[in-house]
Amino acid sequence: xxxxxxxxxxxTFHGGTLFNSxxxxxxVRQVVVVRRSSVLVCRREVRNIVGVCGGxxxxxxxxxxxxxxxxxxxxxxxSQLVQEYIEQNKVMIFSKSYCPFCHRVxxxxxxxxxxxxxxxxxxxxxxxxxxxxxxxxxxQSTVPNVFINGEHLGGADKTFETHEKGELxxxxxxxxxxxxxxxxxxxxxxxxxxxxxxxxxxxxxVAVCDFVTPTPKGTTWGLGGTCVNVGCIxxxxxHQAAILGHDMKDSREFGWETPEAITHDxxxxxxxxxxxxxSLNWGYRxxxxxxxVTYLNxxxxxxxxxxxxxxxxxxxxxxxxxxxFLLAMGGxxxxxxxxxxxxxxxxxxxxxxxxxxxxxxxxxxxxxIALECAGFLAGLGYDTTVMVRSILLRGFDQQMAExxxxxxxxxxxxxxxxAVPSSVEQIEEGTPGMLKVTATTSEGEEITDEYNTVVIxxxxxxxxSGIGLExxxxxxxxxxxxxxxx
Numbered sequence: 001x002x003x004x005x006x007x008x009x010x011x012t013f014h015g016g017t018l019f020n021s022x023x024x025x026x027x028v029r030q031v032v033v034v035r036r037s038s039v040l041v042c043r044r045e046v047r048n049i050v051g052v053c054g055g056x057x058x059x060x061x062x063x064x065x066x067x068x069x070x071x072x073x074x075x076x077x078x079s080q081l082v083q084e085y086i087e088q089n090k091v092m093i094f095s096k097s098y099c100p101f102c103h104r105v106x107x108x109x110x111x112x113x114x115x116x117x118x119x120x121x122x123x124x125x126x127x128x129x130x131x132x133x134x135x136x137x138x139x140q141s142t143v144p145n146v147f148i149n150g151e152h153l154g155g156a157d158k159t160f161e162t163h164e165k166g167e168l169x170x171x172x173x174x175x176x177x178x179x180x181x182x183x184x185x186x187x188x189x190x191x192x193x194x195x196x197x198x199x200x201x202x203x204x205x206v207a208v209c210d211f212v213t214p215t216p217k218g219t220t221w222g223l224g225g226t227c228v229n230v231g232c233i234x235x236x237x238x239h240q241a242a243i244l245g246h247d248m249k250d251s252r253e254f255g256w257e258t259p260e261a262i263t264h265d266x267x268x269x270x271x272x273x274x275x276x277x278x279s280l281n282w283g284y285r286x287x288x289x290x291x292x293v294t295y296l297n298x299x300x301x302x303x304x305x306x307x308x309x310x311x312x313x314x315x316x317x318x319x320x321x322x323x324x325f326l327l328a329m330g331g332x333x334x335x336x337x338x339x340x341x342x343x344x345x346x347x348x349x350x351x352x353x354x355x356x357x358x359x360x361x362x363x364x365x366x367x368x369i370a371l372e373c374a375g376f377l378a379g380l381g382y383d384t385t386v387m388v389r390s391i392l393l394r395g396f397d398q399q400m401a402e403x404x405x406x407x408x409x410x411x412x413x414x415x416x417x418x419a420v421p422s423s424v425e426q427i428e429e430g431t432p433g434m435l436k437v438t439a440t441t442s443e444g445e446e447i448t449d450e451y452n453t454v455v456i457x458x459x460x461x462x463x464x465s466g467i468g469l470e471x472x473x474x475x476x477x478x479x480x481x482x483x484x485x486x
Contacts, residue, residue: 078126078133086137086147091116091172094134094145097123101156102144108163112202114172148172169203175323179306181207184320186300186308186467187328189225193284195326200291207294207320209310213332216342219350222281223288223295226330229277234352235372237273242379264380266357274353296320302468309468329463336364336458340424344435345454348373356431358382359452364421366392370457371404378413385414385451387421387439418442424454 076084086092091109095102097120109116121127121143135141138152146153148171153159162168173182181204185196188210200206212229214220221229241264248258288295298310298318308325310318333347346354348369360383363370370386371393378384386408393401409415419439428434432452439447464479475482 078129079137081130082133082137085117085119086150089117089147090149092147093118094121094131094143094147095119096121096143099143105144105146105156105159108159112163112169114169149174149176166203173202173204177306177323179321179323181205181294181320181322183207183324183326184209184300184308184322185326185328187225187330187463188223188284188295189328189330190227191330192225192326192328193223193288195328196293197287197291200293206291207296207322208288209296209298209300209308211297211299211313213299215347215349216335217346217350219353221353222278223284223297224277224281228280228284230349230352233280234273234277235348235376237276238269238352238376238380239372241269242376245379245381266380267355270353270355300467302471305472327464329467331460331462333456334459334461335456336421338421338423340426340435341421341456344424344426345456347456351455354453358455359432360450361385361453361455362387362437362449362451363455363457365457365459366390366394367457367459368393370455371408373455373457374413375408378408378411384412385416385449387416387419389420390418416447419447421454422446 082094085094091114093102093105093109093116095106095118102118106116106118119130121131124130131141131143134145138145138147140152140155142155144156144159146155146159153162153171159168162171175182183196183199183204183206185192185199185206185208188208192208192210196206196208210223212220212222219230225231227233245262245264248256248262252258285295296310296318298312300308300310303309303319306323307319307321310320312318333349335341335345335347345364351358351373358377361374361377362385363374363377364387366386366388374384374386391398391401392405405415416439419441421437421439423438425436425438426433427436427450435451435454437449437451437454441447462479464476464481469476469481
């Protein structure tokens with residue numbers, strides 16, 4: 001019975017830790033010892049899903065660096081032993097522990113983060129007979145003797161020559177099947193883009209599928225994911241706009257003469273922010289092109305374990321295939337199940353490109369997205385209220401969380417504590433118009449108020465539904481992947 005050995009390591013991209021991952025190797029006859037790493041035996045049902053950014057990632061074999069010391073099966077004839085090692089290992093090195101050329105080849109594969117299996121012939125009782133069988137099999141009597149994907153490559157000189165030509169990694173990553181791509185990454189955010197470019201650097205033929213489903217208000221955006229388009233970057237820019245307004249008022253105490261009534265142009269700010277984001281979107285596309293990564297601006301759905309159906313914004317369908325897939329879809333804001341939420345409210349997906357000033361605004365939620373948005377909206381001069389169900393910043397130190405809340409109240413942000421909205425009704429059309437919000441307090445009291453804009457920030461859900469994961473045997477629970485069997 002073969003088992004799958006897996007090495008637990010940490011991968012980093014762009015100087016930061018992207019994920020902790022479970023990395024697998026090809027099946028071997030028995031559990032082996034992996035030097036410089038720990039060993040874990042696991043079962044793997046969905047063999048072509050190589051990773052989930054933000055969760056447990058299973059990297060393709062070419063991203064693992066580990067030297068194995070195989071358990072020798074002495075009762076096999078030497079020729080059969082040689083054949084089994086060649087067939088069962090993607091990169092197989094027949095070596096001798098004292099050979100400097102063998103060490104150079106192993107160092108090369110380690111530098112490339114390529115997993116290999118090394119059989120030290122001088123550690124075997126029948127090493128001479130095995131080397132003779134190997135010479136008969138390959139026509140080469142010296143070590144190192146390298147095989148890749150069952151094919152004889154050669155010794156140290158041939159291995160380094162192949163690497164210098166840029167042909168070694170593509171040879172290792174070569175699939176037995178004629179797929180369109182070696183790897184398709186679903187999701188064009190930070191994780192997906194970093195992984196796709198790294199895979200291309202390692203010789204894989206890669207595509208990135210990225211498609212933004214419009215919000216109920218019709219908002220969409222370009223390549224780069226949440227952080228670039230509707231998260232950190234536009235938030236920091238709006239925050240900076242608010243800081244500049246405060247600085248202008250404070251400057252009077254330092255001798256600067258400024259108008260008593262300082263005004264802010266929301267539309268001009270949004271135009272500038274969206275122009276900057278657009279330049280980043282284009283930069284990501286250029287970076288993919290430079291790495292020869294194909295960009296597919298289309299919604300992807302699994303048909304089977306190696307096939308995707310993609311549909312672009314014009315409704316044009318295309319079938320693409322790949323040996324491996326990496327899931328990096330990210331998440332989207334959650335809407336509460338109340339009347340008028342999707343019809344009349346917006347989320348963080350909409351606020352940064354809102355084409356009109358929001359006016360008097362209610363933010364529903366108590367985590368950092370709600371509080372950050374409340375902070376810059378109040379700083380820009382808008383009447384801002386936060387509706388909190390229970391506590392601020394759940395999961396954070398509560399003394400600090402309450403200090404944050406007190407500071408925000410001191411700076412003019414109002415809080416409605418212990419309340420949840422039950423309905424949102426439009427009472428006046430327009431941009432922004434007027435909305436009537438009805439809420440229920442923890443004591444059961446019904447309260448109402450009117451706002452120009454309501455921003456929902458009650459959490460995010462992973463984008464795992466509607467992409468056909470059930471067609472490839474991925475078990476789901478509450479929109480999350482069940483990982484016990486991986």
